[in-house]
Amino acid sequence: MLEAYNPLNFFSVAFRVSGSAVPTSLPRAFAWMLITALPSYLLARFEVVTDFTVSNDMLENFSTLVALLIAFRLSDAYSKYQLASRTVHDLHASSVAVLTKLSAFAGSSEEAQAALLRVRRLMVFSCVLVVNHVRGAIGALESQFVSHGLITQAEADLFKAQATINPSDGKAGSFPPRFRPALAFLLLQNELAAMLKNGHINDEVYGHVDGVLSAHSAAFEQIEFLGSTILPLPYAQITRLVTLVFLAAAPFANAQRYDWMVFPASLTTNVIYFTIEHCAALMETPFGSHAQGIDLCVATRRIDEHTAAILSVASRKASPTFDLFPESGGEHGQERSTFGRMRSGRQMNRCKTTSLYTMNSSSKFQQSTSPWSKTRVIASGVASWSATPTAASARIEPSKTDTVEDIRQY
Numbered sequence: 001m002l003e004a005y006n007p008l009n010f011f012s013v014a015f016r017v018s019g020s021a022v023p024t025s026l027p028r029a030f031a032w033m034l035i036t037a038l039p040s041y042l043l044a045r046f047e048v049v050t051d052f053t054v055s056n057d058m059l060e061n062f063s064t065l066v067a068l069l070i071a072f073r074l075s076d077a078y079s080k081y082q083l084a085s086r087t088v089h090d091l092h093a094s095s096v097a098v099l100t101k102l103s104a105f106a107g108s109s110e111e112a113q114a115a116l117l118r119v120r121r122l123m124v125f126s127c128v129l130v131v132n133h134v135r136g137a138i139g140a141l142e143s144q145f146v147s148h149g150l151i152t153q154a155e156a157d158l159f160k161a162q163a164t165i166n167p168s169d170g171k172a173g174s175f176p177p178r179f180r181p182a183l184a185f186l187l188l189q190n191e192l193a194a195m196l197k198n199g200h201i202n203d204e205v206y207g208h209v210d211g212v213l214s215a216h217s218a219a220f221e222q223i224e225f226l227g228s229t230i231l232p233l234p235y236a237q238i239t240r241l242v243t244l245v246f247l248a249a250a251p252f253a254n255a256q257r258y259d260w261m262v263f264p265a266s267l268t269t270n271v272i273y274f275t276i277e278h279c280a281a282l283m284e285t286p287f288g289s290h291a292q293g294i295d296l297c298v299a300t301r302r303i304d305e306h307t308a309a310i311l312s313v314a315s316r317k318a319s320p321t322f323d324l325f326p327e328s329g330g331e332h333g334q335e336r337s338t339f340g341r342m343r344s345g346r347q348m349n350r351c352k353t354t355s356l357y358t359m360n361s362s363s364k365f366q367q368s369t370s371p372w373s374k375t376r377v378i379a380s381g382v383a384s385w386s387a388t389p390t391a392a393s394a395r396i397e398p399s400k401t402d403t404v405e406d407i408r409q410y
Contacts, residue, residue, distance in 0.1 A: 029274050
């Protein structure tokens with residue numbers, strides 16, 4: 001997740017250590033200083049080669065070329081990072097828009113509310129598949145999806161069913177693992193068509209929501225595009241080579257004039273250029289495992305909680321959440337989330353649960369405290385419309401029948 005800071009605090013930003021790229025660049029800068037500054041200093045100090053020098057004009061030409069190459073790379077990398085962040089926000093916006101529109105027009109009948117729960121479940125499921133796709137966790141996780149109520153067993157079987165067949169050898173294949181989000185989008189479209197057929201929504205609402213779902217699907221394609229598109233290798237190579245030539249030539253051009261000061265001058269120059277290069281590399285991989293990467297897990301958790309809150313308004317009762325990607329370890333340790341691997345405990349700490357109940361690996365609900373009393377409240381991030389306040393020390397007594405089946409029945 002992007003490290004937060006206050007742009008108005010100049011010095012606190014300039015000398016900040018947490019999230020800084022300078023410490024990462026220091027070892028590389030120091031090593032390159034020894035490789036280049038030490039020979040240049042020895043040559044100048046002991047006059048081993050008296051006529052050896054580097055023209056300042058040549059160095060200025062290199063510096064101009066390096067500046068142009070780095071400026072283009074930084075601009076391209078930041079544009080990619082900005083587009084990735086906007087795409088993740090589009091996932092949230094489209095999910096909320098679909099549930100808001102359907103909740104307003106579907107009606108309050110039990111059939112309509114059940115259909116809304118199915119749409120929300122599949123919407124969250126599609127986002128979870130996108131997260132796993134970005135992580136590379138595309139293995140068989142159907143059992144986890146079913147146990148947490150994200151899909152039914154019949155829907156899980158679609159992943160394993162024969163989907164393709166090679167006419168030359170007759171070899172059959174299941175649904176492509178890296179294309180799984182598309183199956184969730186198909187199930188969403190089928191559910192929307194069923195709501196139209198059953199009279200829960202009219203043609204106008206269907207057309208609007210269908211367009212939003214298309215944008216939701218396009219966001220996945222955009223994420224796939226951003227994750228697989230990097231600078232061509234020849235351009236990335238020449239950018240680094242030109243930078244290295246410039247950083248190697250600079251000490252030889254200034255060794256006689258700077259004497260031993262060539263070492264700190266070379267180190268400072270190396271740190272600046274290597275830090276800029278590192279920042280560009282971070283922005284070029286917006287969904288990477290680094291600390292500045294865009295956290296899709298937090299975004300998916302927000303979608304889960306916010307869409308549940310929207311349905312609570314329509315149904316006048318608490319809506320269940322799936323408590324996705326819960327915290328499970330120390331502050332700096334690697335985490336194993338509900339589905340796939342989280343990046344770090346520090347990022348996971350930003351994804352706090354707000355549910356009254358959370359799901360564990362055995363798909364049972366764990367009790368939590370709440371200042372509200374309500375009969376059979378399950379996994380809610382908002383208070384029920386019929387809830388009544390009690391003492392702050394009150395506990396919610398869950399029914400023994402409150403399991404994942406309460407969600408999956410819809």
